[in-house]
Amino acid sequence: MNSDSASLKQALLGLIPNLRAFAVSLCGDIERADDLVQETLLKAWDHLESFQEGTNLRAWLFTILRNTYFSECRRRRREVEDRDGSKASDLAVHPGQQGHLDMQDFRRALNVLPPDQREALILVGAAGFSYEEAAAISSCAVGTIKSRVNRARAKLTEMLGVATPREFGPDSATEAIVARTVGSSRQS
Amino acid sequence: MAEKDGSTHLSAPAAAEPEASQQEQRKQSHQSMGQNKPYLAHSKNDRERDGGMDPPRPSDLYSAPRGMLDRSLQAQLGRQLRAIFSDVAQEPVPDRFIKLLEALEAREKRR
Numbered sequence: 001m002n003s004d005s006a007s008l009k010q011a012l013l014g015l016i017p018n019l020r021a022f023a024v025s026l027c028g029d030i031e032r033a034d035d036l037v038q039e040t041l042l043k044a045w046d047h048l049e050s051f052q053e054g055t056n057l058r059a060w061l062f063t064i065l066r067n068t069y070f071s072e073c074r075r076r077r078r079e080v081e082d083r084d085g086s087k088a089s090d091l092a093v094h095p096g097q098q099g100h101l102d103m104q105d106f107r108r109a110l111n112v113l114p115p116d117q118r119e120a121l122i123l124v125g126a127a128g129f130s131y132e133e134a135a136a137i138s139s140c141a142v143g144t145i146k147s148r149v150n151r152a153r154a155k156l157t158e159m160l161g162v163a164t165p166r167e168f169g170p171d172s173a174t175e176a177i178v179a180r181t182v183g184s185s186r187q188s
Numbered sequence: 189m190a191e192k193d194g195s196t197h198l199s200a201p202a203a204a205e206p207e208a209s210q211q212e213q214r215k216q217s218h219q220s221m222g223q224n225k226p227y228l229a230h231s232k233n234d235r236e237r238d239g240g241m242d243p244p245r246p247s248d249l250y251s252a253p254r255g256m257l258d259r260s261l262q263a264q265l266g267r268q269l270r271a272i273f274s275d276v277a278q279e280p281v282p283d284r285f286i287k288l289l290e291a292l293e294a295r296e297k298r299r
Contacts, residue, residue, distance in 0.1 A: 005292070005293050005296040005297070006293065009289045009290075009292070009293050012289060013281060013285075013286070013289060016281045016285050017276070017277045017278065017279060017280075017281060018277055020276050020277070020279070021272075021273045021274065021275075021276040021277035022273070024272070024276045025269075025272050025273050025276075030276075033276075034282065034284070037285065038284070038285070038288060041285065041288060041289065041292075042288075042292075045292050103268060103271070103272075106265070106268045106269075106272070107272065110269070110272070121269065122269065122273065125266055125269045125270070126269045126270045126272070126273035126274075127273065153262060153265065156265050157258060157261055157262065157265065160261070160265075
């Protein structure tokens with residue numbers, strides 16, 4: 001048992017930087033991110049028996065972290081609702097800065113994406129998971145991940161203000177989507 | 189199994205499934221993707237992930253310059269997303285986590 005726990009400790013240590021990066025990009029707040037990581041580590045340690053040897057420990061930890069995050073989001077929903085007004089004003093992001101994206105603008109835009117779209121985008125676009133792995137982590141279909149990623153990209157592009165709303169996709173009433181972006185972050 | 193509603197019903201901490209069944213899901217999902225969303229059928233995984241580009245859409249074809257602007261913006265979005273991630277991923281592990289793991293290990297030894 002001791003050698004097991006020593007090697008688990010090493011493996012977890014090695015993955016903490018990645019978990020923190022995922023948590024920060026997901027919740028946009030380093031302190032909350034570190035709390036998420038801590039909870040993830042505790043759960044992983046206590047439920048090691050449900051991890052299957054030889055499978056991807058990183059994906060398993062990401063799954064625990066995102067599940068922790070999303071159930072926390074559900075718990076917090078009521079508290080968050082009265083902050084949506086301020087979120088809506090954040091959303092009106094700098095339509096003039098064509099092709100020049102400030103990192104602050106980008107972070108803000110990322111944070112107002114619906115959480116499920118943000119998650120899909122981070123898993124595929126930053127953490128380097130395949131669509132299939134991302135789907136397994138988020139427990140949804142591969143097609144759902146793809147469409148979330150596409151919608152996330154379209155919304156970011158739109159919020160960061162380059163293309164006209166009409167440029168994006170099957171749902172052409174994008175101005176309505178901008179409005180819904182705020183609404184759906186409440187729903188999901 | 190990717191059934192009609194496409195849900196895979198994986199949940200933590202039982203997320204990691206045997207490789208074989210993942211492969212199977214992969215195939216099926218690809219097939220159903222092709223059928224349901226033909227515009228995604230010609231997309232290349234690599235291209236989509238790297239640079240964050242969408243497959244061409246009719247609107248891109250009608251306005252080429254705008255489409256190219258989108259692509260460069262998409263690439264920029266991809267870089268910024270990865271930058272946010274890797275900035276944190278490169279930070280050293282904070283003490284609180286090292287202590288936490290040491291405490292967990294010590295607890296294990298006492299058992």
